[in-house]
Amino acid sequence: MISKTFKPRQVTRKVGSLVILREGRSDPHDTEWDVTLGILAEHRHEIDQIKVLVLSDGGGPTQAQRKRLERTLEGKPIRVAVVSDSMKVRFICSSVALFTSNLSSFKVSEMKDAYAWLNLTAEERQLAQQNIAAMRDLVE
Numbered sequence: 001m002i003s004k005t006f007k008p009r010q011v012t013r014k015v016g017s018l019v020i021l022r023e024g025r026s027d028p029h030d031t032e033w034d035v036t037l038g039i040l041a042e043h044r045h046e047i048d049q050i051k052v053l054v055l056s057d058g059g060g061p062t063q064a065q066r067k068r069l070e071r072t073l074e075g076k077p078i079r080v081a082v083v084s085d086s087m088k089v090r091f092i093c094s095s096v097a098l099f100t101s102n103l104s105s106f107k108v109s110e111m112k113d114a115y116a117w118l119n120l121t122a123e124e125r126q127l128a129q130q131n132i133a134a135m136r137d138l139v140e
Contacts (some may be wrong), residue, residue, distance in 0.1 A: 007024070008139055009025075009138055010022045010024065010139060011135050011138045012036045012039060015128070015131055020128065020135065023056035023059040024056065026061060027061065027137055028061065029045065033065045033068070033131045040072050040073065051120070053114065054083065055083045055132060056087070057139070061092065066095060069096070073100060076100050079103075080102060081118050083105075083108055083110070084108065085107055085108050115128065
């Protein structure tokens with residue numbers, strides 16, 4: 001019997017006040033999305049201080065997952081930068097922006113602009129870069 005190891009479609013990390021989502025080419029499984037929602041729910045009392053950086057190769061939350069995100073946020077603002085060259089991801093961003101207005105999308109070549117949008121300090125930028133590099137090969 002041949003055993004194949006499957007990589008996740010999404011990996012989420014919380015580093016200080018920054019939540020980093022690394023999404024692959026496919027939409028995340030519900031269990032992977034649950035991790036993200038769990039982090040946001042756990043920090044709901046300080047959600048206005050949380051910054052979210054999403055890097056996607058084309059995957060993103062499904063319509064049902066976006067609805068669950070909306071319920072988790074409970075109308076509270078959260079600052080989100082989505083970095084992707086995928087048109088599909090930009091469409092997803094426009095639908096999420098209907099319930100969270102502090103969302104902006106950027107091309108991969110505009111990563112510095114995404115950091116600026118999130119108001120990351122030099123230390124936070126360095127931590128983000130380190131974590132992004134470590135997460136790069138974790139998703140399919």
